[in-house]
Amino acid sequence: MKAVAIRPGTPNSVHLQEIPRPSINEIEGGNGVLVKVLKVGVDATDREIADALYGNAPEGDDYLIIGHECFGVVEEVGANVKRLKPGDFVTATVRRPGGSIYDLIGTNDMTSEETYYERGINLRHGFMTEYFVDDQEYIVRVPEGLSHLHVLQEPMSCAAKAIHQAYEAQRRMKVWSPKVAYVLGSGQIGLLATLSLKLRGLEVFTLSRSEAPNLKASIVEGLEATYVSTKVTPMKELVKQTGKPDLIIDATGFSPIAFEAMECVGHNGVVVWTSITGGDRTTQVPSDKINIEWVLGNKLLLGSVNANRTHFEMGIRDLALGDVMYPGVLSKILTNPVDGMENHAEMMRLLIEDDNALKVYVNVAE
Structure with missing residues (x-):
């Protein structure tokens, strides 16, 4: 064969x-x-x-x-x-x-x-x-009723795991209840993370380079989140408008942005890196500033790769609920x-x- x-x-x-x-x-x-x-x-x-x-x-x-x-x-x-x-x-x-x-x-x-x-x-x-x-x-x-979303099951599992791991780690805070999240990147995992966070009741800002209107922006808006072009509003400028987010999910595949997220997350917050960067790019960071702010702010950096069966099942539940909550939106990703x-x-x-x-x-x- x-x-x-x-x-x-x-x-x-x-x-x-x-x-x-x-x-x-x-x-x-x-x-x-x-x-x-x-x-x-x-x-x-x-x-x-x-x-x-x-x-x-x-x-x-x-x-x-x-x-x-x-x-x-x-x-x-x-x-x-x-x-x-x-x-x-x-x-x-x-x-x-x-x-x-x-x-x-x-x-x-x-x-x-x-x-x-x-x-x-x-x-x-x-x-x-x-x-x-x-x-x-x-x-x-996979439920027959989700067959029209077919190959989204695996990327959805990665998004579900990243968010689940953040909540699991934040049990250390006893009463952690995030309100604002940034999703960096509007590829498939970024969009599916946007869905999962919206289903958890957060105010979600999905950041991408391209200016609206475009397909990714329409999907984000269809999920009742806010699309932000970093060409118009860089992440640090957005922080001035929204305050520092409680949770940042990086799905850009661009390591400088992943490190910039460390400067933007709020006290007791979490940054989750999901990107795999296979190159050899280097970038400078304000290491002393990040060091002191992260120690004094009890901040957490979490790497999340792949997913096991539990996360696939979580993701399928999110896809099922999301397809009902936001009909016709998720299929636009395909x-x-x-x-x-x-x-x-x-x-x-x-x-x-x-x-x-x-x-x-x-x-x-x-």
Whole structure:
């Protein structure tokens, strides 16, 4: 069967790869689930892997099948699979366990080991293929009523985790009740974080470079949040208008802005970094000022990567409620379908060249 892969360490090596069709018997204990892939989303992570900034092939292979945002339908299940049945719509988590205590309790996304395993990213093949098999533990059912939001399940899980982790960490404050949040970046994770924060009742300002009117601004406004162009109102100017926010989620992929957020968050506040920056950019920061303000202000910086099953389920609940609260808004994120894996060159062109391509995804099968 066909798959789309890269050769790690070789820039611009995206190609079609022939691989064997998998079997549920590859998974021990009768826990295998065979999934027919319907759609796969791609994002900046896939672009950076294609640029050979990171990503490694599984042991024994010289290629890495890409794609970590999947949506499919169950075709076959093992004898001991209880959660799923043929015909169910599903997505799949991305991180796979290593050997740390965190991996052993199902929080693979919090591994303490230097080596990590992520499908489509590092040392495990991804989902951009006709079929894949995995353990039922990593397959998450998607309600049929959310099938129109298909590949948003994985990025939604990342947004849900980032916000959940902030609240979990802030239990230290006993009565932390944030009122104002900034979301930096209006890509898919930024927009979905905007949704999740609105559902929690916060006043949300979503910051992006582009001036309104534009599609991202219309989505933010459709979620009843406030869109702010940093070309018009830089973040430090916005702080003068709103006061320092209690929570900042960075989803820009631009490290200078991530560090600038440290100067803008309020006392007892949290900055969550979700960006993966694969380059070698450097930036200067007012380190003494940040140091004293963070110590005296009891501020917290939190890194959040990937998501486990719990966060996928949280994200699905947020998508379901958000789709009802703000009908028709979330589907606007799904901007650029590409028909068929053989059109992988067009997929990459959209990722690299089209600034208006908010969410690129491949229609693998009907």
